[in-house]
Amino acid sequence: MTHLVAVGGSDAGISAALRARELDPATEVTVVVADRYPNFSICGIPYYFTGEVAPWQSLAHRTAADLEATGMRLRLDTRATRIDVAARTLAVRTADGVEEDVAYDELIVATGALPVRAGIAGLDALGPEQGVHVIHSMPDALALDRDLERRQPRSAVIVGAGYVGLEMAEAFTARGLRVTLLQRRPEVLSTLDRELGALVREELAAHGVQVVTDAAVRSVEHRPSGLRVVTDRASHDADLVLVVVGVRPNVELLERAGATLGAGGAVVVDASMRTGLPGVWAAGDGVVTHHRLLGETYLPLGTTAHKQGRIAGENAVGGTARFAGSVGTQVVKVFDLVAARTGLRDHEAVAAGLAPVTIASVADDHKRYYPGAHPIRFRVTGDPRDGRLLGAQLVGRRGTEVAKRVDVFATAIHAGLGVAQLSDLDLSYTPPLGSPWDAVQLAAQAWTGEAERMEGRTGIEPA
């Protein structure tokens, strides 16, 4: 009987194990999980802190019992320490410190990513005990939860205004903390163009979050009076500090086994999720991301981890699945606003050798005569040389179906459609939910109209 071992209990590892069990119930599957929280929705943690999700156990996509009911074996609180590729054994250490070699036929490494500290002084010596937190795993979340209960902090500084920083700013605000959000860049949510990031900043400010941009954090200090976060321009005192400035791939296990590192320092895998080491597959936030427009890059996302894990699991039991590639689709809800993007922005497209043009436009989510219509702000990116759709950014109020509208763009990019072809799409219409030309198509028409004007042509031949 084949023994498949997966390392990692988050999206990629569990997806791989589930898929292998689904396709080949004869395969024995063991999942080695460093903590005791397999298959938790890490993306859901902020909603535990808003109070919308309770108890925290409901953040599990599936319980350990659910997982074991599929026939997989879970080894919780167990760390993988070394791969012997030639012997096909994985060395592990249990919580009790017991070392053991686990034999495998196929190994899937899904060790994910680790939070970075971005060179901020003082962090090495500070942790939950001092009120300084990261939030990358369930143990992190539970440590933060205990700290909030124990010390009842009244103020928080969040370092980093990316997705998690924004969501946690909302969560802390919902809990009654005064929140200061420090952002190194000129605008929050720097995965979007500044014009749209500014809308998100307004939403934060409207809910009482103090947003400080262009703030490079130098250090975090633990003082008798509390915590102090020092930037290049000011210092900010708070009872609690959350550092969410990004992640790096957790590659130690595979690197020591001889795997190659690529984009972003992540482990190189092919579209089948092969590492190149015999019998060793990898997936998730620790591996490079094939991007349909960029080629090999590093873009760790839960959606991608699920896909890659499923492919690795399928192929480890003899399948021939291939990762079709990311287009970088992301969405975040910030209070009552939803911001989304897919594909490339101008500077990303330029770096990829393209000649992008980005056009801003506004369109209502549904017919304005019907109650509750709200504008969606778009930025559509395309290449006027061939008309190809390269990317789209959308910001609108919650309820304007921004998340699924970005999915229409994502599907169109996946399929290689041109911007003008969006107007050909047969999209649904009823006045309470759309327009005869959907907002997506109006945004595309704004792009094609402007691109035609820029090119000095009208798109029609002389009569």
Add this chain to the structure above:
Amino acid sequence: MTHLVAVGGSDAGISAALRARELDPATEVTVVVADRYPNFSICGIPYYFTGEVAPWQSLAHRTAADLEATGMRLRLDTRATRIDVAARTLAVRTADGVEEDVAYDELIVATGALPVRAGIAGLDALGPEQGVHVIHSMPDALALDRDLERRQPRSAVIVGAGYVGLEMAEAFTARGLRVTLLQRRPEVLSTLDRELGALVREELAAHGVQVVTDAAVRSVEHRPSGLRVVTDRASHDADLVLVVVGVRPNVELLERAGATLGAGGAVVVDASMRTGLPGVWAAGDGVVTHHRLLGETYLPLGTTAHKQGRIAGENAVGGTARFAGSVGTQVVKVFDLVAARTGLRDHEAVAAGLAPVTIASVADDHKRYYPGAHPIRFRVTGDPRDGRLLGAQLVGRRGTEVAKRVDVFATAIHAGLGVAQLSDLDLSYTPPLGSPWDAVQLAAQAWTGEAERMEGRTGIEPA
């Protein structure tokens, strides 16, 4: 100077005129409108009767002044009576009975559709004066409005449980009328499979609408005590009767000019919207619909009329636009439920020579741990021989983004993707708005899993 004349003031005619003016401001554009309500949103009429839209004037996509500001000329209350193709003149008759010949260089006919009476006896002699209504135009809507005001009816029978019938059942209910909805077919909303139509019927019943299916209406009688609708099985009395049993293309003008009729009795046009008559284009509910999966058919929809009109307007001023084809996407809100479809259902695919399989599934609109998650019910249709996605039907509560999720399917069908490729799509995810595998992808995976089981293969090669 070129003179472009468009006949018809609804979606196709106005879209054509707008596009022509946009592309070539040197073209003189005249739009001949049979009534005095150009560019009204006919799809929005039910929401005037619910009371959500007021005044009725706000149903105009654009006012007459907006339209004239683009440089087009509107001839309201003017009926086109005859086309002289050789002379390039259009005979018109004004409200005053004045007959006139209008010279044109290019003519776009967008006369739309007319309501049918489905052989129901008595309708010829009954109209708004007797409380018997259709609702296909603004004059129809205003006549119904006056009747509701004047007679204050307390009960209504609606004949036909398609989109308009369902929306008007909601509208009359909102106004406090007792509503009986008569449907000839075994289930309401027969554009969806019965399993999903049944959910819509439950929603109607939950809001007090009496739904009678398998009811073939024979006649409508005007009696001293009120109106009586007689079916093959019973009779239903009411103060008001609304007949919404479908439409037929309004082709008289073009047919007499020598145009060819095709599917559904509609005027044949090519992808450029040419009728084949020199200088005569046509678009909208009066012409055949090119369907990407079915070829030539008749499927009158406002979204299609907008597209065809825009293409006719572009080409009439020298453009080379082509209609890329419908995939039959439709959506309706019925009280708190949204029902949508795109592509083909089983029987439609069989008629087109395909070998479809339809698989039902259910998936939450977003992660269940986050408040407000609701199930979406899917029926996905594909052809197991090549895995091609053929269609999808979705029903979910309002707020579950069903309308934009059907658009993801519509985009995928447009692009010719396979069902399995839906799992490759990089769709957006955040717990309040989706899942790592979006509901759309889970529905696709339900199809592929079942198709694999039906084929007795697992989709993987032996290791």
